[in-house]
Amino acid sequence: MRLEVVGVTGLPEIARGDDLAGLIAHAAQLADGDVVVVTQKIVSKAEGAMVTVDPDDPLSHKAVVERESVRVLRRRGELIISETKHGFVCANAGVDRSNVAADQAALLPDDPDRSARRIRDGIRAQTGIAVGVIVSDTFGRPWRRGVADVAIGVAGVRPLLDLRGTPDAAGRELQVTEMAIADELAAAAELVMGKAEGVPVAVIRGVPSEWLGPGSIRADMIRPPTEDLFR
Amino acid sequence: MRLEVVGVTGLPEIARGDDLAGLIAHAAQLADGDVVVVTQKIVSKAEGAMVTVDPDDPLSHKAVVERESVRVLRRRGELIISETKHGFVCANAGVDRSNVAADQAALLPDDPDRSARRIRDGIRAQTGIAVGVIVSDTFGRPWRRGVADVAIGVAGVRPLLDLRGTPDAAGRELQVTEMAIADELAAAAELVMGKAEGVPVAVIRGVPSEWLGPGSIRADMIRPPTEDLFR
Numbered sequence: 001m002r003l004e005v006v007g008v009t010g011l012p013e014i015a016r017g018d019d020l021a022g023l024i025a026h027a028a029q030l031a032d033g034d035v036v037v038v039t040q041k042i043v044s045k046a047e048g049a050m051v052t053v054d055p056d057d058p059l060s061h062k063a064v065v066e067r068e069s070v071r072v073l074r075r076r077g078e079l080i081i082s083e084t085k086h087g088f089v090c091a092n093a094g095v096d097r098s099n100v101a102a103d104q105a106a107l108l109p110d111d112p113d114r115s116a117r118r119i120r121d122g123i124r125a126q127t128g129i130a131v132g133v134i135v136s137d138t139f140g141r142p143w144r145r146g147v148a149d150v151a152i153g154v155a156g157v158r159p160l161l162d163l164r165g166t167p168d169a170a171g172r173e174l175q176v177t178e179m180a181i182a183d184e185l186a187a188a189a190e191l192v193m194g195k196a197e198g199v200p201v202a203v204i205r206g207v208p209s210e211w212l213g214p215g216s217i218r219a220d221m222i223r224p225p226t227e228d229l230f231r
Numbered sequence: 232m233r234l235e236v237v238g239v240t241g242l243p244e245i246a247r248g249d250d251l252a253g254l255i256a257h258a259a260q261l262a263d264g265d266v267v268v269v270t271q272k273i274v275s276k277a278e279g280a281m282v283t284v285d286p287d288d289p290l291s292h293k294a295v296v297e298r299e300s301v302r303v304l305r306r307r308g309e310l311i312i313s314e315t316k317h318g319f320v321c322a323n324a325g326v327d328r329s330n331v332a333a334d335q336a337a338l339l340p341d342d343p344d345r346s347a348r349r350i351r352d353g354i355r356a357q358t359g360i361a362v363g364v365i366v367s368d369t370f371g372r373p374w375r376r377g378v379a380d381v382a383i384g385v386a387g388v389r390p391l392l393d394l395r396g397t398p399d400a401a402g403r404e405l406q407v408t409e410m411a412i413a414d415e416l417a418a419a420a421e422l423v424m425g426k427a428e429g430v431p432v433a434v435i436r437g438v439p440s441e442w443l444g445p446g447s448i449r450a451d452m453i454r455p456p457t458e459d460l461f462r
Contacts, residue, residue: 001423002238002423003235004233004235005236005419006232007232074461076460089374142460143320143453144381144411144452144453145411145452145453146412146414147408147409148410148415148418160376179369179379180375180376180378181422183377184379184380184422185422187415190415192234199232221375222375222376223375228373229305229312229373230374
């Protein structure tokens with residue numbers, strides 16, 4: 001198996017109301033079965049999920065983070081690890097001030113699965129091409145340094161590949177059961193984007209057709225608090 | 232930017248003492264600057280990091296997990312989340328019974344950075360080709376369902392890409408600072424491996440030369456307990 005991961009260049013600066021599907025379809029060479037990964041930042045900009053903050057007052061940013069958090073798990077200094085209304089556990093409730101104007105902060109999209117679906121439907125309506133779409137964001141992880149991209153919304157891509165019952169190469173049932181393929185696709189896409197380079201979209205080619213289909217990050221990927229050992 | 236991620240087929244079943252570097256160099260089309268991702272399972276097999284367990288006695292496996300753990304963070308039923316001697320926090324101390332004989336369990340390699348270095352040095356000695364090497368393993372994550380591959384050892388690949396001080400597209404200093412590129416490369420590689428298909432090696436082409444260089448998972452990636460909010 002072989003995948004190709006390509007950064008999409010040539011997109012304009014995104015503003016509220018922009019037709020992301022049309023801009024992506026114009027900038028990228030798309031084909032049926034491709035997976036298009038779109039960073040949360042331009043989705044939030046297009047959807048107008050931005051708030052004004054006072055760049056000289058750290059409390060202004062902090063107030064937004066508190067408002068976007070349904071539960072705070074940890075605090076240290078400026079850093080807040082909290083759960084958002086979507087069920088994501090991440091730093092600063094996903095509120096982000098990089099790559100936006102100095103007096104702005106980007107919130108997470110209201111419903112990232114819906115955001116992905118709109119982009120997917122728009123590309124299909126304008127070009128006839130059926131792609132999968134992932135909206136990605138950059139999250140920290142406990143225990144390991146650095147940050148990595150994960151999928152916060154999907155359309156037409158299954159978040160989890162269920163291997164339960166698949167025999168391993170020795171014929172035994174696999175212990176490891178569900179691969180987080182949407183997160184791995186988001187991570188692969190981040191590699192060709194680069195935080196500082198203004199490449200907010202990537203296309204992944206060669207994805208097996210079994211990975212494409214209905215799915216939802218909110219429904220499939222958020223670990224229910226009762227199953228979770230670290231809340 | 233464009234990356235190509237290719238699964239390497241045709242490797243034999245790996246046994247203790249096998250020359251992984253030679254087998255990989257023979258099976259894959261390698262070139263200077265490629266990154267070779269090798270799953271922990273075949274590294275452990277080649278290094279003989281296997282123990283015998285009683286397939287009919289769950290306590291036999293559990294005793295191995297306890298022995299491989301320096302600290303237990305959580306327990307639930309059969310599942311133990313613990314810290315290994317390497318500093319990894321993962322399920323069952325990385326002890327794995329899939330894709331091994333029924334009376335065997337694979338331990339993590341003693342020093343996965345060293346394992347990666349041996350493969351890298353072996354490929355260079357036998358072919359003259361300079362590649363980066365990542366040893367990968369499949370870890371669960373809190374808060375999100377499913378598992379994803381991460382880097383547990385590297386040689387010739389920088390684990391973290393430091394973006395501190397890089398201006399973003401709007402000229403402001405980036406808040407998100409260190410991308411976990413080795414983990415993202417491991418995740419991308421997992422996509423072409425497939426747990427059940429016996430493809431334990433992948434090659435990633437097109438990696439920027441700045442990502443290649445000295446590095447160590449143990450030294451660079453393990454978050455020091457004093458910095459960690461979830462131990």
